[in-house]
Amino acid sequence: MHFNHVIYKTLWALTSLLLFTSGASAMEKEIYLPGTGEIYKVEVVPRQPASVIYYGGDILTMDGDVPSYAEAVVTQGKKIVFVGDKKAAIKKFGSNARLIDLKGNTMLPGFLDPHSHFMSAVRMVNQVNVAAPPVGTATSIPQIIEKLKAFQEEKHIAEDGWIIGWGYDQDLIEEKRHITKKDLDAAFPKRKVMLIHVSMHGAVLNSQALKWAGIDANTKTPAGGVIARMPGSNEPAGLLMEMAYIPVFAKLPQPSEEEMLDLTKPAQMMYASNGYTQAIEGFSHAEDLDFLMKAAAQERLFLDILALPGFTEMDKWFGNPKYKFGEYHNHLKLQACKITIDGSPQGKTALVSHPYHGGGPAGQKDWKGESSITQAQLDAITRKMFDANIPLHVHANGDGAIDMMIKTIEAAGISAKDDRRTVIVHSQFQRPEHLPKYVELGLTPSYFTLHTFYWGDVHVKNIGKEAAFFISPMKAAKAAGLVMSNHTDFNVTPLDPFWVIWSAMARESRSGQIIGPDQRVDAYTALQALTTGPAWQVFEEDRKGKIREGMLADFVVIKNNPVKQKVSEIKDNEVLATVKEGKVIYKKIGI
The missing domain is CATH 2.30.40.10 (Urease, subunit C, domain 1)
Known part of the structure; x- marks a missing residue:
């Protein structure tokens, strides 16, 4: 020695x-x-x-x-x-x-992603961008069809295959109307075509895709859903929204598991190249959970991925020991149950208290949107999750949907002192009186100020100036003492964090109109909504942000x-x- x-x-x-x-x-x-x-x-x-x-x-x-x-x-x-x-x-x-x-x-x-759809990043490789500028270049129906044709040729899509486009927005094309199956059938008589709406709450299908989905003139419109019909008939026009769309999207054919696993790296790099070290999978089907768990087991995840199992498949994951909440395993954590109460404001499916100007997405009169579930169902799911100590992230865009959630939390006897940190995703058309209720009940908003640029002009037209100008009211929320975040809802809008920050500060629309000048915030507040705010919302303020x-x-x-x-x-x-x-x-x- x-x-x-x-x-x-x-x-x-x-x-x-x-x-x-x-x-x-x-x-x-x-x-x-x-x-x-x-x-x-x-x-x-x-x-x-x-x-x-x-x-x-x-x-x-x-x-x-x-x-x-x-x-x-x-x-x-x-x-x-x-x-x-x-x-x-x-x-x-x-x-x-x-x-x-x-x-x-x-x-x-x-940067911490407060709300997006990570699995969309994985799937986007096999889809074509049909969005309008600045996200894409399509400004008319013929241009969209040409993009679909080019994608078909590039990918050598078989006659019985699928052509899927993303970013479709009827308000931003020259025709100012929804594409119909007839527009698509002329160019694609044999292949199945789906244009996913920019809101990700619906899509337009051609006749072959509608046939595959089992939707025809005899199909009843489901509660909380929209099936647009051809004028003067029950024949489906092609547009499906909300609860009519969700089951169709869920059964779309997917790439092989190995292909999907290989795509997890480029998908994560979409986030990493924009400065994000955390990504959210914002509505996870059971097959998505299983896929992400396999990716984690194979150590393919290098970002923190937070998954939100969807309320529509609770029978598959709730109470199942396979799905443990609140624990990281190789960068994957099941964070919260995701409940979707209503739809999207740009799709006119958000639940609002006053009718939309110009009617509904399928021409409905006195249209206020619809809820995806009843008040009783929302009450029951909320209580079930709270009893199991599972957090909630709740999609609520319209003031009517926010009213429903406030009523549910009050009925559950939950308040801020319980520290549940229930995230109200989007919280778009809040009314001023909602803010003290958020404080009292411990609700925390994840805002979407990019709407002021992308759809601010559309909202003024569809919902009126007063409600539109109070969209994503970050300044008022901060004054009320709320912790908040601000997101992209990718792939609804691009992941670029600087546009998120800019939109919170400028609130400038495509036309140059300032959508709610009194709700503009300073740069530090905008940065908090991408760092400390999202960390707190997922109980990780002592770990990141x-x-x-x-x-x-x-x-x-x-x-x-x-x-x-x-x-x-x-x-x-x-x-x-x-x-x-x-x-x-x-x-x-x-x-």
């Missing part, structure tokens, strides 16, 4: 000599900080864990109610171990550290600091790198 000890001391001394810079003391070495010209003498600590030190840019910690910055951040493995003064960071950790100069760029905690010692080393490096930018410049910002638990998962710069 004595001989070995002598050898160890000799080897350590020799190694130290190689490390030490000429002129440094016996247990010190000099660290040159690239990009600064600064040289630091640091103590060599034997067997100190490898560290990474970030410095040289605005490090916006998001820790607090006002912007706060750190000179340096140090990580070891998956965690943050130091936030503060650069000199102190180098002195304490510099002897065994990799130094990363941010080169004047800005670092924040990784801030740059703080002990939390995950999840970061995004961006070109400019939104807090210091002009509002008009924010949507042109750029993600340069994304770091998840200390590993660079996306980069445009060499870090």
Whole structure:
């Protein structure tokens, strides 16, 4: 033992000599900080864990109610171990550290997706973009049909195959009407065609697809659903919405499991390239849950994926020990039950208290939208989930749907002190009196301010200026003391976080109209809705969403600091790198 000890001391001394810079003391070495010209003498600590030190840019910690910055951040493995003064960071950790100069760029905690549809990202590879600008280039029915034809040829789709388009929006094409099966049948008499509505709450099908779905003139419109009919008949026109659409979408043929598993990486990279370190799968069918669990078991997930099992398949997952809520397994967590009360405002299927201007999506008179479920059903599901201690994420767009949820929570005897953090997804057409109810009952909104750009003009036309101008009222919600988030609902709108931030600050429509000027917020509030707000909503405020010692080393490096930018410049910002638990998962710069 004595001989070995002598050898160890000799080897350590020799190694130290190689490390030490000429002129440094016996247990010190000099660290040159690239990009600064600064040289630091640091103590060599034997067997100190490898560290990474970030410095040289605005490090916006998001820790607090006002912007706060750190000179340096140090990580070891998956965690943050130091936030503060650069000199102190180098002195304490510099002897065994990799130094990363941010080169004047800005670092924040990784963006957290509050609500999207991750499985849509997986499936989009086999679908064609038929959206209008700026998401796509289609502005008329003939252009959409040409895109479908080109996709058919590119993918060599067989005569009995499917052609599926995404992003279809009748309000943004020249004809200003829904496409019908007749429009599609002329170009595609044999293949099955489906155009998924931009709201993801419906689709237009051609005759072959309707036949496959078993929908004809004798098919009754289901409760909470819409089947548009040809004028003067019961013949389906092609448009299906809500509860008429959901079962059709659920049984669409899927790629093989192996193909789907291979697509999880590019799907995650869609999020990572936009700075997200967390993605939400916003309405998970049982087969989606099984797929994601297999992907996790095979260690294919490198983002945190939070799945929301859908209320329509509770018989498959509720009470089943296979599906455990609130626990991460290789980056996958079942977070909450997803209930969908109503539809979409741009599809005129959101449940509102006053009739839509111009009637319903199928020409209905005095149309207020419909709920997907009854009040009694909503009450029962809510109580069932609360009794099982399963959180709820509830889709409610219209003020009528929000009224239903408030009534349900009151009936359940739940209040803010119970800390259930029930997320009301979208919360679009809130009325001002809803906000104190959210505070009282512990409801937390996940807003969708991108609607002010994409459909703000449509909402003013369809629902009136007063309701449209109070859509996603972030400023009023903050004043009421609510914790909130702000999302893209991808693939309803693109994942670009800077457009989310810009829309919360500008609230500018396609035409340039300001949709609710009194609800514009500052950049820091907009950033909170992509960081600290989403973390709190999923009970992870002590794990992510801030740059703080002990939390995950999840970061995004961006070109400019939104807090210091002009509002008009924010949507042109750029993600340069994304770091998840200390590993660079996306980069445009060499870090």
